[in-house]
Amino acid sequence: MSRPRRWPLLIIVTLVAALGVIGFASLGTWQVKRLHWKVALIERVDARVHAPAQPAPDAAEWPSITREGDEYRHVTLHGTFLNDDEVQVYTPSDFGPAYWVLTPLLRDDGTTVLINRGVVPEELRDPATRKAPMGEQTVTGLLRISEDKGWLFSQDNRPEDGAWYRRDVAEIAAAKDLTTAPYFVDQEKTDNDSWPRGGQTVIKFRNAHLSYALTWFALALMVLAGYALFLRQELRRDPLQA
Template identity: 70%
Template sequence: MGAAAHKPGVQRRRWPLIVVVTLIALAGLVGFTSLAIWQVNRLHWKVALIERVEARVHAAPVPAPGPDDWAGITAESAEYRHVTLSGTFLNDEEVQIYTPADFGPAYWVLTPLRRDDGTVVMVNRGQVPENLKDPATREAPEGPQTVTGLLRISEDRGWLFSRDNDPENGNWYRRDIGSITAAKGFENAAPYFIDQDMGADPKGWPRGGQTVVSFRNAHLSYALTWAGLALLVIAAWGLFIWTEFRRTR
């Protein structure tokens, strides 16, 4: 038996290496499979989100939430809901928020609208080009107004590379409604804002109806990628085991 163990061409199996490679492969398999399952769950979530938003955007407008409903407003429960509200614009308190547009540098025009109950709702009346940023260069709506549009959640957090708001100097870069209403001294202001629908003149300024209702949905491709990597790990481990056992014959 001792002589057989040292026959030419016979090699010992490298069990420590086999165990290490197997553990690494198992970790990779668990990791990639978990990511694939997570992306499948995200896919179902994104599809439900798109269906919900589409239904809200095209529904008939309903009254905008009042103070009694403000505490329960979330993105899931209310964002992109088509709403209507009436009141008077406080044109002297208008805020311009920088945004890139198809026609170059532009600004969102947010104007507070005071309702009959004394509450204030910020209304995004639309975009204007840089040369119309100054309110004196355009006509402001006077008297009682009725607005229809999409309810939007305050942009409390900035995006990657986005600049911070500068309330002291009146420079705004995101629609952070809490900061804006606080800077204006509004004590009874809604925590949301309204993206106003496009007006009768599609070429007028500010240009409403600019809400981008589009959600990138690449979760299926991501799930397939992670699943493919999991299968690749299995194939690589199988090839290693086959090669290792073959060399010990």
């Protein structure tokens, strides 16, 4: 008496293989999309940071500021620093635990822009340990978009304690009772020996998406090959065998 082929096993293996191929292929496709996004980002940033500095957007332009259209623009602006409203935002750095020094700049037109003047080591966090910029200043740097969302495991800002962990323009402005631009400017390095140390903007981005995509597609092919081997052996199996 012949025995039925192992259909339950065949169905289960087919479903598992289909899920594996679809899942790995989807991850590979996602990495290809990320690759195109990263290449476009690198090209856009490279073009903007090396372009001649242009006047920073004024109040009339603020509503149209976007990450895609404006971030990393090379800009310049003039004004007077409001040193009493400085905040320090914690950041890990090449100098160990450190702080970004963000100071509002009162522009000639009466508007205010937060300037990230650079990084200071922990022992220089207190403004009293540093010389504050006085009088009319010219600032050149890169336009950055407000960090209004935290990263994984990042702490929330605690304005009431003076503890800042991200450069959230709106939150800083509210704490200091200021009306500021919806962006901040990373100031360029002006003096190799001075603090804060400007010019710390990360403008080189790791791009490993192609290798990730190839890995996921290779896994999809491996699953498909394994399923084909199983199917071949299963179809050749003698139905009379146990």
